[in-house]
Amino acid sequence: MKVFGKKVAMTAAAVSLLLAVPAGASANTQTVDSYPVSSGVTYTHYTHSGTNHINHVSVNLNDPYTKLDVGLPSPIAKREATTTLANRDSRDGNRVVGAVNASFFDMVSGLPMYLISQGNEIINGGVISSSREYYVSKPIAFGVLNDGRAEIDEFNFDIRINHQGTNYMMTGLNRERQAEETIVFTPQHISSTTGSNEFGIEIVVDTGTPITSTYYGQQLTGQVVHVRDYGSKEKVTIPKTGFVISAHGKKPLERLKGIKVGDNVSLNLSIDSKWMDSSFMLASGPMLLKDGKPYITMDTSNWRAKAMTARTAIAISKDKKKVDLVTVDSRSGYSQGMTLTQFANYLASQGYDRAINFDGGGSTTMGIRKHGSNTVVLANRTTDTSQRRVSAIIEAISTAPLSDPAHISVSRGQVGEMLVGASVPLTINYVLDAHYNPLKFDASQLLITSANGKASVLGTTYTATEAGTDRINVQYGGATQSFPITIVEAPAKLTISPVTSAIAPGSTMTFTATATDAQGKPVIYSPEQLTWSVSGDIGAITETGTFRASKVPGKGSINVKLGTKTATLPIDLSDGMPAFTDISSDYAYYTEIRFLKDLGYIKGDLDGKFNPGQTLSREHAAVILSRVFNLDTSRAGAQKFSDVPSTHRYYNEINAIAEANLVGGKGDGSFDPAGQLTRAQMAAILVKAYELKGESEKKFKDVPSSHWAYKQVHILANHKITTGNEKGNFEPNKPVNRAQFSAFLYRAINR
Structure with missing residues (x-):
């Protein structure tokens, strides 16, 4: 086909220009995932250079049950998502197992921009740009030939009319007429009229026979029945039994001015013998590889080629029997995309013989069939949050029948x-x-x-x-x-938690057992296989590990047996010294506070009191957490918060928890050490510190989904660290007091 048109706006290639352009794609790849999706098709996901995620669908055309085809929306201008088209075409005996988006399209009309054919039928006439600034400046196509081999090569699509023995070359078929062009419209055009403006002439030819398709090798002869003159705004209808010649520009008008009503005119459509009777072909560009080496048929200094963006390509082996559908993603923080030169270098490094570029940017999409399903699902991460609807896809198809x-x-x-x-x-x-x-x-x-x-x-x-x-x-x-x-017969190690020896008379505490092998990995057992018991007259324990202490002081042990292994925890049931002077043994949170005090996590005030109802400051929470997680507070380190100078009494502790990423500061770089710790902030701290996952299904009435700590609060609830109050509220913005913080921390430690 000749080179037509001044320029074509490649609106479908949505690309993003970045300032930094890394070196060529030459580093090794690492496999993320790889598996066969059919007997002749394999899917592989790579990382490349540590900066890009690349997906391949590798198709072996030597496999008797494997083929490639093109998927098109119906009508052709009604674009669809890649996976939508793939699933529409998938059925028993023709299972689409992989797919990628194909060539470029016009974002306004939805029509493909370049030549598409199936068999010899011409689906879309297409255009070729005259400038190497654009992706398609040479007539190059990918397709499967009539011998079953894949091909990437140039083509010569010849559209000509003959009038009184003189041949006239046309510049396009069934698409919008542009400046200095001569377009032929057949009944297979998307519209019943040509849609051409008044700045040209239109010649209507009637063959007298219905034209049901437009195809390579077609010859149509008819009589001119109407000529719309230059300047006329008449809408010209394409006859179902004929065709229309639409011309613009001085030279085309000069050539065709002699055609009159009643004259005989013939139309001939042809393609190179190589492409004749091909299974399908799609024009695109630029070519990226030829003879195993980078060969880019566009200006690589152009912004389109230099853009770091998502890319799609088809690559074939030298014997033309192995075809790879390839995508490289472009998503912030995930994959940075490639320039065309980097993409060509990457494909060359993989050993392909030829490769051609397809539409990229937001159009880049790959779908695959996963094991256990016939549904084609998205394999790559598209540039946008959802798949862009496209005008054509390439499908990898398995025709294999069901077997054993x-x-x-x-x-x-x-x-x-x-x-x-x-x-x-x-x-x-x-x-x-x-x-x-x-x-x-x-x-x-x-x-x-x-x-x-x-x-x-x-x-x-x-x-x-x-x-x-x-x-x-x-x-x-x-x-x-x-x-x-x-x-x-028994685990290598059996332990009881929490590890505490001092329990107040009359209190209740739940113990759990942990069984591990010699490597410290959990041993599989059923909870009912645990046998809990108590030695000494210190109370009773349930089969699930809940211990109810006797009100009478004494000493003994709690025991648990699993298989032939027994673990024992000594218990001292004694009034002894109270945890704090203001915390008696019958206090609601006595066990929790005593537990934290015995482990040295809390120390109370100088007067020996704990003051459980006093709100907890952020700095005191930092001190407690530094003890719980045994952080090194001996090193001062650099100042991390603007309002916590090195002279602050808890400077080391606050720095330590910040270094351990347990508690962060505020958006302005401050920590607000004397500020009150809210219940929501406490929830966030515990979820982060103990790496808790999973939200409860039941939600608190006063914690809407818009609350910044919505997720953290409901993760706490899921782990039974909080249950809220009797009204079903959590009171997220209310300051937490010392007793509440002790209870939450105790439950987090012993969850």
């Missing part, structure tokens, strides 16, 4: 050493056939066995019955998965 089970994925409820008597449930994630098609799961066909007989199986749960090593085998038809298990 070949792959099964099973996950265990828990992994680790098991105590004799412990049970673990299995979850069947999916079953796939040999071509990775998902199969319906029939539980009656599942067989789970113990290789050495040291475990029993009931349904999808296995139970350890004898100490030793074993292997659990899962079989579903020809699909199998197995994993080793280790069964023990």
